[in-house]
Amino acid sequence: MSAKTKFLMLLIPALALFSAAADAPAPFTLHQVGPGVWAAIDNPAAKAARAGANAGFVIGSDGVLVVDTFENPAAAQELLNQIRQKTNLPIRFVVNTHYHLDHVAGNNIFAAAGATILAQQNVRAWERTENKKFFGTKITPEQTAMIESLALPSITYQDGIQLYLGTRQVIIRSLPGHTGGDSAVFIPDANVVFFGDLFWNHTLPNLIDASTKPWIETLDIGIQNHPDATFVPGHGEVGRVQDVKDFRGYLSDLRADVAQAQAAGKSGDALTDAVLPELQQKYGSWDAFAYFAKPDIHYTDQELQGKKRIPQPLAQ
Numbered sequence: 045m046s047a048k049t050k051f052l053m054l055l056i057p058a059l060a061l062f063s064a065a066a067d068a069p070a071p072f073t074l075h076q077v078g079p080g081v082w083a084a085i086d087n088p089a090a091k092a093a094r095a096g097a098n099a100g101f102v103i104g105s106d107g108v109l110v111v112d113t114f115e116n117p118a119a120a121q122e123l124l125n126q127i128r129q130k131t132n133l134p135i136r137f138v139v140n141t142h143y144h145l146d147h148v149a150g151n152n153i154f155a156a157a158g159a160t161i162l163a164q165q166n167v168r169a170w171e172r173t174e175n176k177k178f179f180g181t182k183i184t185p186e187q188t189a190m191i192e193s194l195a196l197p198s199i200t201y202q203d204g205i206q207l208y209l210g211t212r213q214v215i216i217r218s219l220p221g222h223t224g225g226d227s228a229v230f231i232p233d234a235n236v237v238f239f240g241d242l243f244w245n246h247t248l249p250n251l252i253d254a255s256t257k258p259w260i261e262t263l264d265i266g267i268q269n270h271p272d273a274t275f276v277p278g279h280g281e282v283g284r285v286q287d288v289k290d291f292r293g294y295l296s297d298l299r300a301d302v303a304q305a306q307a308a309g310k311s312g313d314a315l316t317d318a319v320l321p322e323l324q325q326k327y328g329s330w331d332a333f334a335y336f337a338k339p340d341i342h343y344t345d346q347e348l349q350g351k352k353r354i355p356q357p358l359a360q
C-alpha cells in the first residue's frame with residue numbers, strides 16, 4: 045500500500061464520522077498527563093474514522109491551548125466537544141507542531157471557535173503547498189481546494205515563542221529533524237512535552253521530509269533537558285524518556301545500517317534488501333513497520349548521499 049493510499053484511506057472516510065453509530069469507537073482516547081493537561085491519542089480501533097495523529101490540550105487559568113488538530117475535521121470537532129465538557133474557558137491558541145495534513149486538517153474548526161493558530165514560520169509557507177504531495181499526481185479538485193482552504197497560522201516564529209494561559213506558562217521551541225518546521229510544546233508546571241512528530245513512540249516514522257542527523261541532536265536535547273518528563277508523541281502512546289531514547293536508537297541504527305550497505309557498494313533494491321532484515325530483527329514489532337521500513341531506508345539512503353529533496357525553508 046502506498047503512502048498516498050494509506051493517507052487517503054485515513055482521510056476520506058472520516059467524513060462519514062458524523063453519521064456513525066453512537067457506539068462507534070471514538071477517533072481518539074483522552075489521557076490526563078498533568079493537571080489540566082490532556083493527550084488525545086489516535087485510536088486505531090476507530091478504523092477509517094480515526095484521528096490519524098495525536099493531539100492534546102492545556103487548560104490554563106484564563107484559556108485553553110490546543111496542540112495539533114488531527115487528520116480530519118470530524119475528529120477535531122470531537123476534540124473541541126471534549127474540551128467543552130471540561131471547561132468553558134476560551135480556546136485561545138492552537139499550535140501546529142508541523143505542516144503535515146494529519147496535524148492541521150482540523151485547523152478551521154478551532155479557528156471558527158476563535159482560536160489564534162501559531163506555528164514555526166515554515167508551517168505557514170508549506171501548509172497549503174507541500175501537503176498536496178501526499179495525494180500524488182491524481183489529486184482531485186476537491187482535495188486541492190481542501191488543502192488550499194486550510195486555516196494558516198496567523199502568528200509565526202523562527203526559533204520559538206512563550207505564551208501564558210493566565211498564570212500558566214507554555215514554552216514552544218522550534219527544533220529540526222522531521223520537516224524543518226517542527227515545534228515542541230513544553231508545559232513546565234506539569235513537566236509535559238508535546239513533541240509532535242519529532243517523537244514516534246515505538247512506531248516507525250515518516251521520513252519524507254526528514255533530516256535524520258539534526259533530528260538525533262533534537263532528541264538528545266529532549267532527553268537531556270527533560271529526563272523526568274511525560275512525552276506526548278505525534279504517533280503512538282504517551283511515553284517517558286526511555287521511549288524517546290528507543291526512538292533515537294531507531295534513527296541511529298537506520299543511519300548506521302544504510303551507511304554500512306552503501307559502503308559495501310549496494311544501492312537501490314539491493315540496499316533495501318540488505319538493510320531490511322537488520323531493521324526487522326530489532327524493530328519489526330513496532331507499529332507501522334510494514335508500512336514505513338522500506339521508505340525509511342530509501343529516504344535515508346538519499347539523505348546520506350546528499351540527494352534528498354526536502355521542503356525549502358523561508359529565508360531567514
Ligand SMILES: [Zn+2]
Binds near residue numbers: 097146147241278279
Ligand atoms: Zn503525523
